[in-house]
Amino acid sequence: MIKNETQTMIELKNVSKRFGNHQVLKAINLTVKPGEIIGLIGENGAGKSTIINLLLGLLQASSGEVSVLGEAPAQESHKQKLGAMLQENVSMESIKVRELLTLVRSYYAKPLPYQDLLELADLTSVQAMISDKLSGGQKRRLTFALAMAGDPDLLFLDEPTVGMDVNSRQHFWSKIEQMRAQGKTIVVTNHYLDELEGIVSRLLILQHGVFSFDGTLAELQQQYAKRTITFESTLPLVKVYEYLPDANLKEKNHQFSLKTSDSDQALRQLAPILTQLSNITIQPDSLNAIFGNLTKQTVSHTQGDVQDD
Amino acid sequence: MTSFLTQMTINIKRLILRNLGFSFFAVGMPIGFYLLFTRVMVGQMNAQAAQHWYLVYLGSMSIYSILISSIFTVSNTLIDDRKQRMDQFIAVTPFSKKRYYSSIILTMILLNALALLALDIVAMLVNQVSLSLGQIAASIAMTSIASLPIMILGILTSMVKTTSTASALANLIVFPMAIVSGLWLPLSSLPKFMQTIGKLLPTYHANQMITRIFQNKSNVGMPNIYNILAWSVLLVVVIIFLTNSRKRSQV
Numbered sequence: 135m136i137k138n139e140t141q142t143m144i145e146l147k148n149v150s151k152r153f154g155n156h157q158v159l160k161a162i163n164l165t166v167k168p169g170e171i172i173g174l175i176g177e178n179g180a181g182k183s184t185i186i187n188l189l190l191g192l193l194q195a196s197s198g199e200v201s202v203l204g205e206a207p208a209q210e211s212h213k214q215k216l217g218a219m220l221q222e223n224v225s226m227e228s229i230k231v232r233e234l235l236t237l238v239r240s241y242y243a244k245p246l247p248y249q250d251l252l253e254l255a256d257l258t259s260v261q262a263m264i265s266d267k268l269s270g271g272q273k274r275r276l277t278f279a280l281a282m283a284g285d286p287d288l289l290f291l292d293e294p295t296v297g298m299d300v301n302s303r304q305h306f307w308s309k310i311e312q313m314r315a316q317g318k319t320i321v322v323t324n325h326y327l328d329e330l331e332g333i334v335s336r337l338l339i340l341q342h343g344v345f346s347f348d349g350t351l352a353e354l355q356q357q358y359a360k361r362t363i364t365f366e367s368t369l370p371l372v373k374v375y376e377y378l379p380d381a382n383l384k385e386k387n388h389q390f391s392l393k394t395s396d397s398d399q400a401l402r403q404l405a406p407i408l409t410q411l412s413n414i415t416i417q418p419d420s421l422n423a424i425f426g427n428l429t430k431q432t433v434s435h436t437q438g439d440v441q442d443d
Numbered sequence: 444m445t446s447f448l449t450q451m452t453i454n455i456k457r458l459i460l461r462n463l464g465f466s467f468f469a470v471g472m473p474i475g476f477y478l479l480f481t482r483v484m485v486g487q488m489n490a491q492a493a494q495h496w497y498l499v500y501l502g503s504m505s506i507y508s509i510l511i512s513s514i515f516t517v518s519n520t521l522i523d524d525r526k527q528r529m530d531q532f533i534a535v536t537p538f539s540k541k542r543y544y545s546s547i548i549l550t551m552i553l554l555n556a557l558a559l560l561a562l563d564i565v566a567m568l569v570n571q572v573s574l575s576l577g578q579i580a581a582s583i584a585m586t587s588i589a590s591l592p593i594m595i596l597g598i599l600t601s602m603v604k605t606t607s608t609a610s611a612l613a614n615l616i617v618f619p620m621a622i623v624s625g626l627w628l629p630l631s632s633l634p635k636f637m638q639t640i641g642k643l644l645p646t647y648h649a650n651q652m653i654t655r656i657f658q659n660k661s662n663v664g665m666p667n668i669y670n671i672l673a674w675s676v677l678l679v680v681v682i683i684f685l686t687n688s689r690k691r692s693q694v
Binding site: 190191192194208210214216218220222223224225226227228229233234236237238240241242243266280284 | 445446449450453456457461462520523524527528529531532534535536537538539690
């Protein structure tokens, strides 16, 4: 249990990381409080895993200050409270799932009960199998169980559901949901933003070595989401266009659709002809679409910079 | 403590009980060589010379067995753990790397003792070699110490960047080392420069020590012990240097 609620779980101060000439992280700052569920999002190679590896002490920062539970990374004193599911799966040659779980549970002072661990990662049916003979999805689940063996307060999950089938994914996220309710602090990286909806309390988007967004999902939607308005009307396209001169308006078989970042304003503009419209719907962008737009934006932005030079 | 015992149990399972390579290379091969060479070489010997050769070659094959398992089994285990990300995982758990390595070394000492016991039993049954319990115990205790620098060399081998190079390197170390330190054939049958190199190697010194135990000679052979200690220290220093320079280069 975390006694001090104001304690900081993770702190990064001006942390930079270079691999040779390649600058992956540029003076990033981050403070994570107990109970936060952080979704760390970015394209391949953005540096998500680098951040996790820095926090675990598997990599050293080029400059800046990294602290975990108020200490430098990889201190024996806090490893009891830490769990990590890294990108690559963990198994052991010639050793059964049951044996490996028993071994790793013995590393911790207060491990999760063995049966709980099996249920948590849905491993009951494969516990007698040799761990390195498991399928990719099963190994992923085993890796999750190993990360959870010590009942950690702070959990790192690096692309946890890669290789899992749909059922396993659902099972997995429902377990994360439970952990959130228990007040665990979790940092999770993922490719699919949609999976994180309803799970994370805070979203960080890593682009070009810095956090281009830091806030809640609702804030992200408010800031970046476009909405799609659709309606039916017998009016000709040019007529509707008169009311929405700057909208990206499309029409096919009297079905109109338009994308806008301000749906309220668009509706106000349509007010005079509202009686001639029917079946009006307003649909917000999916998180994946927002993420797609966001990355495209910065790409075109950087290209613009290059042209300016 | 329980975590160390559990780690030992797991290591015994994967390194000894479920490891065909161990039975074949560390037990089968030295026994096979022993039987073959004691048959081939004693042809023209009188009974006394033959008995002497049985003992001397038992010493050589004991050290050969230690060399094979200490390099191959140690480096293969560590390479497997690296490939299967167990080493990285252990680094983030409270089980320290120090305890991880010492549990492997302890398991290896047990494994080596079993292999030597099997070899001794074959020598006693087939060639009527007479060994007292004291001699067997002393030889196993002595080889446990002598295996340390060889195991550290096995750890060093596993640290090579790519895992396939590490396996190849293990082969490149074991067989030349066995030949040059006079484990397969007497050192005197090798060219002079090889003998000079051979006499520097820990396996040569271990062989000298075990032969003395088998021949019931009472002198300890301090130069042999110094050599084994010196190799252990030197190889540990190399490992520490390599680990630190890798950490630095990565910043």
